[in-house]
Amino acid sequence: MATDNPKKRPVQQSGNPHTGINLKGTFISVMLLGVFILVTWFGLYALFLSR
Amino acid sequence: MHLHKYEKIWLTFGLGSLALFLVIIGFAAFWKGTHPMSHIETIDPQNVEAHDSFKPENLGLREVAEGKYTVNIVASAFNYDFGTDADGKPVKKIRVPKGSTVLFQITTKDVVHGFQVAGTNVNMMVEPGHVSRLETVMKNVGEFTVVCNEYCGIGHHQMFATVEVYE
Ligand SMILES: [Cu+2]
Numbered sequence: 032m033a034t035d036n037p038k039k040r041p042v043q044q045s046g047n048p049h050t051g052i053n054l055k056g057t058f059i060s061v062m063l064l065g066v067f068i069l070v071t072w073f074g075l076y077a078l079f080l081s082r
Numbered sequence: 083m084h085l086h087k088y089e090k091i092w093l094t095f096g097l098g099s100l101a102l103f104l105v106i107i108g109f110a111a112f113w114k115g116t117h118p119m120s121h122i123e124t125i126d127p128q129n130v131e132a133h134d135s136f137k138p139e140n141l142g143l144r145e146v147a148e149g150k151y152t153v154n155i156v157a158s159a160f161n162y163d164f165g166t167d168a169d170g171k172p173v174k175k176i177r178v179p180k181g182s183t184v185l186f187q188i189t190t191k192d193v194v195h196g197f198q199v200a201g202t203n204v205n206m207m208v209e210p211g212h213v214s215r216l217e218t219v220m221k222n223v224g225e226f227t228v229v230c231n232e233y234c235g236i237g238h239h240q241m242f243a244t245v246e247v248y249e
Contacts, residue, residue, distance in 0.1 A: 052086075054086055054088045054089070055088075057088070058088040058091070058092065061092045062091075062092065062095070065092070065095055065096070065099065068099070069099065072103075079203060081222075082201065082202050082203045082221075082222065
């Protein structure tokens with residue numbers, strides 16, 4: 032485990048650890064996955080209703 | 083706790099989806115009565131004939147009321163028993179008019195089988211000791227193949243039948 036590593040990097044002490052991190056790519060991937068899940072769910076529900 | 087603006091958006095989206103689907107599950111279970119096909123009712127798999135629905139003379143398709151049908155089936159390796167026709171031949175095809183309400187009742191004498199009328203919403207697991215039931219409205223015309231979708235042994239692929247819905 033990483034906690035056993037004596038040479039681990041010092042913990043970020045800043046009050047806002049996310050400052051300066053660009054999360055745009057993460058945001059787009061997460062939303063795409065969410066939209067995919069919703070679209071497949073409602074697609075299958077429509078299939079269920081039509082049969 | 084400080085959250086990044088994007089984190090707030092996707093956490094809201096994620097929690098919103100969770101709430102939405104929990105409401106859907108609750109609605110399906112408590113308002114629509116959706117539940118597993120094998121109800122609490124049990125049956126002796128060694129002696130399914132003791133159950134009224136699975137007596138040999140009660141197997142197969144039967145019209146119980148205007149537009150309402152019951153289909154009783156006994157599954158076993160590797161056959162679906164829909165009863166016999168007037169010539170004593172095993173029934174492998176049943177026909178119902180479009181729009182009829184059909185209740186499928188099925189049990190198994192031996193191992194776990196599947197019962198799927200491919201192309202419709204009829205899809206159940208059939209477990210020894212249980213009676214699986216599913217009522218549906220056959221709203222689409224066509225020939226639908228009944229298949230076993232739980233691998234039950236060497237003759238698994240030989241378990242099939244046909245449901246025809248006519249105009
Ligand atoms: Cu099978």
